Amino acid sequence: MRKKTNVGFWELIARIILKNRVIILGVIAVITIFLGLQWKNLGMTYTEANLLPKKHIVNQQYQDFLSKFGEEGNLIVIGFKDETFFTPKNYAAWNELMTGLKNTKAVDLVVSLNDLKKLEKDTVAEKFVLVPFIDQNQTVNPDYLKKIKYDLFNNLPFYEGLLFNKQTGSIRSAIYLNKKIVNTAARKTFILEELVPRIEKFEKTTGIDLRVSGMPYIRTINAENMKGEIGLFIGAALLVTSLIFFLFFRSFRATFISICILVIGVMWSFGTLGLFHYKITILTAVIPPLIIVIGITNCIFLINKYQQEIKLHNNQAKALQRIISKIGVSTLMTNLTTAVGFATFMITGNDLLFEFGLVTSINVISVYLLTLVIVPIVYSFMPLPKEKHLYHLSKNYISSLLDWVENVVKNKRKVIYTIYGLVLLFSIIGVSQIKVSGSLIGEMPKSASFFKDILFYEKEFNGVMPLEIMINTKHKKGVMKLSTMKKMDELQETIATIPELSKPVSVVNLVKYSKQAFYNGKPEYYELPTSQEQTFILAYAKNATKNSKDNLMKSYVDSTGQYARITTFMKDIGTKEMARVEGKLKKRIEEIFPKDRYEVILTGKALVFQKGTSYLVDNLIESLIFAILVIAGLMTYLFRSGKMVLASVITNILPLCITSGLMGYFGIPLKPSTILVFSIAFGISVDNAIQFMAKYRHDLLQSNGKVKKSVFSALRETGISTFYTSIVLIFGFATFTLSSFSGTIALGGLISCTLLFAMFANLLVLPALVLTFEKKKAKKEDSIEGEI
Secondary structure: OHHHHHHHHHHHHHHHHHHOHHHHHHHHHHHHHHHHHHHHHOOEOOOOOOOOOOOOHHHHHHHHHHHHHOOOOOEEEEEEOOOOOOOHHHHHHHHHHHHHHHOOOOEEEEEOHHHOEEEEEEOOOOEEEEEEOOOHHHOOOHHHHHHHHHHHHHHOHHHEOOOEEOOOOEEEEEEEEOOOOOOOHHHHHHHHHHHHHHHHHHHHHHOOOOEEEOHHHHHHHHHHHHHHHHHHHHHHHHHHHHHHHHHHHOOHHHHHHHHHHHHHHHHHHHHHHHHOOOOEOOOHHHHHHHHHHHHHHHHHHHHHHHHHHHHHHOOHHHHHHHHHHOHHHHHHHHHHHHHHHHHHHHHOOOHHHHHHHHHHHHHHHHHHHHHHHHHHHHHHOOOOOOHHHHHHHHOHHHHHHHHHHHHHHHHOHHHHHHHHHHHHHHHHHHHOOOOEOOOOOOOOOOOOHHHHHHHHHHHHHOOOEEEEEEEEOOOOOOOOOHHHHHHHHHHHHHHHOOOOEOOOEOHHHHHHHHHHHHOOOOHHHOOOOOHHHHHHHHHHHHHHHOOOOOOHHHHOEOOOOOEEEEEEEEOOOOHHHHHHHHHHHHHHHHHHOOOOOOEEEEEOHHHHHHHHHHHHHHHHHHHHHHHHHHHHHHHHHHHOOHHHHHHHHHHHHHHHHHHHHHHHHOOOOEOHHHHHHHHHHHHHHHHHHHHHHHHHHHHHHHOOOOHHHHHHHHHHHHHHHHHHHHHHHHHHHHHHHHOOOHHHHHHHHHHHHHHHHHHHHHHHHHHHHHHHHOHHHHHHHHHHHHHO
16 A cells, blocks of 8 residues: 555656646746845955854853954954065055054054154153154155164064064054944955055065954955855856766757756856845855756766657657656655755754854755756656667666676675675774874965965964954953953963964063163063052052053953953964964963953954864764754654665765775865765765665566565666766766865865775675675575476
């Protein structure tokens, strides 16, 4: 009864599709137009991806820090290392550049050599005043500029590590953007239309190579690179998959039908993003080419089955009905498993992955439905395929491949299992060598100029990733106590000894500078005041801050005087080394700051990224396990056989193990971009297993339970599609290696590698396992055949 109901349902679906061809095409056109109109909501993302859930403690601490001290990601740095800078011509060009930037609405503050302030003592008013470091009227004098260079590097220790590197002679300026535009399109407009043209003008005038960095700049240029690659991915995926499809089928008609389906699928994927008002990110940018690569496999299964049916009985109506009723259910399951592989990303708690998983899984099912209706409808309007279109079904190389596979499965199963075991052992050894890591800039284009600029700042100023330490003294005005400052200074001395961190900055630096200014700017007095000096030096400082727009202290102490921050920058050293640095700092913090008197937390973008990477890796591993369980559950529902499900899962876990092992041997770390591979690859690779098992189960029922006959019959029919779809998928995903982003390259390369292994596993290991699991039945068949 179950069988009749099931077949009857798909036969009904076939009749509905074939009897309402024009209406269905009309509905598709309306949906396409509707989703096309949603493209107006598309746009590049201007916010930084947060890998942690909003309720995560590290995220909450970071938001608490921002509420007290404001956005920290609004800094752009412009620097250089050039001996020819201190000349009247070059200095004038620099002054023009910095003044122009300072006068734009997008910039809040510019801290630069040309407008540098130094702290001096006003003995009459008994306060400190900020006076210009450079007399602009004298900058036409080369000797004056030489003196300025000497004073900068030798008499202003406050700015060392901030604006210059004394050892190498590097100089930089700090551009603080208006915090309101940091996460908006105005940031992009300023950087591309104001900042970059001005920098290019300066470089052309002086010949000095400027290095530009900072998170707003990096994010903007990175987004522009990503935007430029979307068209490349779509074009490459469409070209490669269509070309391979044509080489297999040698039919312009079949290729054209497939291209039409894929183009509609791409339009729908963009429309879905717009419908949900999702922005284009590094992940959602690859959804359209993913739909092309996945969608072409549906076309292969249906068109291949249609041509097989035509070759068998030359009845078009019967062939069209059968590709829906017989292939419809198995392709539904294969697309469901693929969709599940993507949908599991929705449970990671990460907004970026949620959007990627939701939109991709929806469009995987959408492109399946498009293929299921468009292929039979379009072919119903066309004449029967010619003999030349069916020639590929009996090509020598395909027949030879299937003959070889059948022979190995039939006679050399022990060899298959021996190789399986050895490869598995080899893979396990490799897996043990995998390292979990993550890098903020590691996923960025290595050839891009801004990447080289990041490396410049890592070398000259120890990085651009901010690490913040927030100190709660638990008392108002507790920060300005000398005992607190001594503790902060002690911690800053520890930070200075860690090579991965830059020179720290806090209110302590300002107080030290105040003492230097009090003693007429002598650099040897750049230190904390003694308890005797504190009273009159702080008195000068308090008088200076009254009604002053240049109150530097407010950047490092909150309005109540209870909270202070120590800011340092970290090299992009990877999550493992970040964790080591974090551990060292926490240990020192516990030694310096008693917990009953102080509450000290580590935060900042560097720490949030490190914790986010670790969190995401853990959750992606969980999502992979969940995907395997859900897919196994779907297969159990479809086949009602634990042995069939077990054979399929064992077969398709092996390719994941091989890829993991190779990652270990080749030093490819486990990180968000690489661990994504496994859920996606498993969801796709198990499709071939489902196609084989569905055909095997069907033939088993038709042959009254003859295992061997059913296995080799299923292998013959699905083997061609398995080979075709695997080759198309391998080359389709390989197009992602054209990217300049290492994460996208890893995604495409590793998935292609996994699918290659999966193809051989599904052709050899899967049928061998079925025969082994049904050994008794197979032997019984052999004995009966022998008697006959």
